[in-house]
Amino acid sequence: MILAQTTSALPDNTGYVAAAYLVFFGLVLIYVMIMASKLSRFERELSELNELVDRDAAGPARSGDRAPEEAGTR
Amino acid sequence: MLYGTRLRALSIATFVTLTGGLALAFFYAPMDADQGFMQKIFYVHVPMAIVALCGFVFGGVMAIQHLRTRDSRYDLRSYVAIHLSLILGAGVLLTGAIWAKASWGHWWVWDEPTLVSFLIVFLLYATYQPMRFSIEDREKQARYASVFAITAGAFVPLNFLAVRLAQAYTHPRVFATTDGGLPARMQLPFYLCLAGMALLYVTLWRYEMTSKHTSAQLRALRRKLAGDDAVAPAGRTAAPSLPTT
Numbered sequence: 001m002i003l004a005q006t007t008s009a010l011p012d013n014t015g016y017v018a019a020a021y022l023v024f025f026g027l028v029l030i031y032v033m034i035m036a037s038k039l040s041r042f043e044r045e046l047s048e049l050n051e052l053v054d055r056d057a058a059g060p061a062r063s064g065d066r067a068p069e070e071a072g073t074r
Numbered sequence: 075m076l077y078g079t080r081l082r083a084l085s086i087a088t089f090v091t092l093t094g095g096l097a098l099a100f101f102y103a104p105m106d107a108d109q110g111f112m113q114k115i116f117y118v119h120v121p122m123a124i125v126a127l128c129g130f131v132f133g134g135v136m137a138i139q140h141l142r143t144r145d146s147r148y149d150l151r152s153y154v155a156i157h158l159s160l161i162l163g164a165g166v167l168l169t170g171a172i173w174a175k176a177s178w179g180h181w182w183v184w185d186e187p188t189l190v191s192f193l194i195v196f197l198l199y200a201t202y203q204p205m206r207f208s209i210e211d212r213e214k215q216a217r218y219a220s221v222f223a224i225t226a227g228a229f230v231p232l233n234f235l236a237v238r239l240a241q242a243y244t245h246p247r248v249f250a251t252t253d254g255g256l257p258a259r260m261q262l263p264f265y266l267c268l269a270g271m272a273l274l275y276v277t278l279w280r281y282e283m284t285s286k287h288t289s290a291q292l293r294a295l296r297r298k299l300a301g302d303d304a305v306a307p308a309g310r311t312a313a314p315s316l317p318t319t
Contacts (some may be wrong), residue, residue, distance in 0.1 A: 016173070021118060023169050027165050035285065
């Protein structure tokens with residue numbers, strides 16, 4: 001490969017180089033955005049499951065209170 | 075935190091390496107006398123192509139492991155590797171077409187073995203996901219996909235051979251050429267870009283793997299907490315299923 005001498009002229013084909021790098025960064029950006037949306041979905045699901053656990057933890061206490069009544073009705 | 079500190083460190087290493095490599099490519103590497111500024115495409119196009127092809131081979135190796143052990147985690151690794159390589163492959167074709175237009179005046183040259191062989195490999199792997207999707211039985215799907223990944227993975231080195239054995243020297247040759255190949259001041263940015271691209275692949279692969287595992291764990295957790303009825307059936311999908319225990 002032959003190297004060019006140093007020149008002060010503006011580089012040629014800048015648009016093509018910019019387009020190629022835009023393709024690369026665009027692909028990475030789209031991928032990262034998809035991953036970010038997945039992450040937010042996981043966080044939402046996790047908070048839903050946390051609520052479910054909290055409800056379950058509160059549930060047995062309430063059902064314990066109701067137990068004598070239920071026993072009485074039988 | 076779903077994604078651990080190791081993955082964060084890997085992401086930072088990827089960013090630093092890739093940014094450093096591209097900075098050297100633009101501000102340290104000399105301008106090519108023949109191609110001028112457009113030769114800078116080389117620093118993103120070639121590493122992407124190398125990493126994409128290596129990713130396909132890695133997918134094949136994971137598929138071998140899957141067939142040997144029948145462990146669905148290897149099927150998932152193979153699936154994610156091929157999925158990522160396909161994305162990089164699309165990038166290679168697009169950046170290559172841009173470079174071809176700038177250099178040769180055509181978006182595509184059909185008598186160039188490097189281009190055509192890469193396109194064949196890309197199109198071959200483009201059938202991987204539809205093939206998986208077409209098989210309903212998950213075990214059969216994983217097995218057939220592994221056989222596909224191994225066969226196609228063995229085909230990938232032919233791409234390199236096609237480049238080396240090609241007689242039409244229209245595609246730029248940078249390594250092991252008679253005039254000494256890549257100059258030293260271009261080698262450092264190139265190898266750094268290659269390392270950065272490989273790290274990017276590994277990072278995205280790990281993110282995708284973590285995401286799939288997290289999704290499977292969340293489903294299992296929901297099933298345990300709310301019962302089977304609370305979890306919608308997975309339905310037909312191309313993605314591998316993981317044991318959710």
